[in-house]
Amino acid sequence: MDLFGTTGIRGPVATKVTPELALSVGRAAGEHGEEFVIARDGRETGVAIAAALEAGLESAGADVVRAGMLPTPALGFASYGRHGVMITASHNPSPDNGIKFFVDGVEYTTADEERIEEGVANDVEPATWKEWGRQTSEEPLDGYLDAVVEYASEHGAPLEDMTIAVDAGNGVSALGTPEVLRRLGATVHTLHANVTGHFPGRPSKPTPENIENLIQYVREREAVDLGIAHDGDADRIVVVDADGSIVHEDTILAVLSSYFVEQSDVADPVVMTTPNVSGRVDEQVRAAGGRVERTALGLLHEGIAEVEAEGEQTAVAFAGEPWKCIHPELGIWTDGIATAAVLTRLIAAEGLGTLLEPVTERPLEKNPVDCPEEAKADAMERLETTLPEQFPDGEVSLDYGVRIELPDASWFLVRPSGTEPYIRVYAESDDATALLEDVRETVKDAVEAAT
CATH class of the missing domain: 3.30.310.50 (Alpha-D-phosphohexomutase, C-terminal domain)
Structure with a gap:
């Protein structure tokens, strides 16, 4: 049984990520955890899929904490000290949804996912009625936003002189990025910032064609210094410069990788990335005194764990794949909101042109x-x-x-x-x-x- 892809379970709710599957997956997962915090993005089907998953978890004996609507990185943060589940299909279209598991701030490993697949295949029986779990609620968003602001404030310079346009694409980044940037001092203009799973403003995937409104908005307004676009659950980021040109995603990785290697205080700083990432990252990391390691797509968290086990003088300074970055000092989840916060502060300190100048961009x-x-x-x-x-x-x-x-x-x-x-x-x-x-x-x- 191959339920899990590179980023959890994902697909059409009519044929794959059905309530029946969510119930079975919840019951299989609930056997191996005492408490699960559950959140969802803005998709219309999220409430029902979450409810089915909750029923499966509780009937297996696990307690459930409802966290409501959150960006995926906020759910990763909320999973510290327990398990977490995010109901999202990320950048997929409206008819899709998905299920992504975390534990203690880290996505499930391949072995964890295989264990769930085995439980679904074996049709795990529910616990006895006296052993069913309980349900509570909490609101972890403010704690996550506080953590991002505190983390970003350690890098770069204040944003008081910056005006930034944020295209949330009707996704849940609207709950995070504008607030974080304003708290860091920026003037923020928002596009498509009403959260709805119909994605009426633009398709959820922030491709050049889909973010044309943002490109034009930045290009036509001299006061706007930068544009930022996210996908449906805020784990991806696309950056638009003041001229309305998209900064290549691998160039963003190269800038951030070299910066965090330079900031590292270990003898062997490592950047973890994936095979499809440009050699410009390797060049910048080597120049900064670090090394690059690669792992399979969707398995950055497992690659990080392997490197961190090498010894005290080796540490992962930064990790990422195209459009998706992990900030190990904050947590081992992909985080478009934290990336927006740190990158804009670096731009405020150095200027975007200065940051990009050392990076050789080959076709x-x-x-x-x-x-x-x-x-x-x-x-x-x-x-x-x-x-x-x-x-x-x-x-x-x-x-x-x-x-x-x-x-x-x-x-x-x-x-x-x-x-x-x-x-x-x-x-x-x-x-x-x-x-x-x-x-x-x-x-x-x-x-x-x-x-």
Whole structure:
């Protein structure tokens, strides 16, 4: 049974994330925890899915704490000292919803998720009536916002001279980012800040096309210094400069990674990221005196735990994948609100241009190759041999697909999609188009041989 993807359980409420599934998942999870705090984003189906999950948890003997509507990072914060569940489909469209588990501020590990899948498959029986859990309520949002303001205030400079436009996309970031930035001193203009699961202002995913209103708003107003957009649950962030141009997500990672490595007081500061992240992050981290480690998409928290176990003089200074950042000093959850707070204070101190100037931005392109699900494993096995042979001077990593870094700092990544019938191909180079097509031809040959 494969219920969990890279970010919990997610899919259409009519066919996958149904109340029946939520009940079964809750009962399977409730066997292994005494208390669960539950929150949801603004989706219309969130109340019903949460209710079904609560019934499953309580009937397994777990106590439930209702936290109402929250950004996902606030639920991560609220899960300190207990388990947590966020009902959200993040940037997916309105018909979808999802279930994401935390414990003590960290997303469940793969082993934790497999245990739940086993319980669902075995149709766990409810506890006896005398052992059912109880239900209470609390409001953890203010505590989370206080923690973000306190954390961000340790970095950069006050925001009194900054005007920032925040596009919440009708998501629950409206409950967090505008308030945090105002408390840090900024003047904040909001777009699509009424929370509704219909997402009438724009689709939840903050792509360049979907945030065109924000881009135009910033571009047309000289007083606005910066634009920030989030997805439906506030774990993602997109940054728009004063000219209305989107700052590349990997460049944001490079700026923050180098900053936190420089701030670290351990001998071996590490930045944890994923295979699809640009080499510009590696370049900036090395220049700052740290090193980069990579882990699979959706498993930053497990990679962080592995690095932290290496010894007292090794610590993860920062972690992230495109659009999603983890601030270890605050907590091991992806947090678009905290990222907005810290980044804007760094911009207030240094200026965005100064922060971006050291980062070399080579063209980065991606284009998948069609591949039937049943052929992916065979094709990838072939590519583990053919691609290193095609690029003999490259540094090869086979941990999460095939990633090869070339002597001129170009790189490419080939990995099977976990959700679609593709093999994904990424390339970063001064001539990214040519490199991408060279690699795609080899991938096509492997797929053809595998089918």
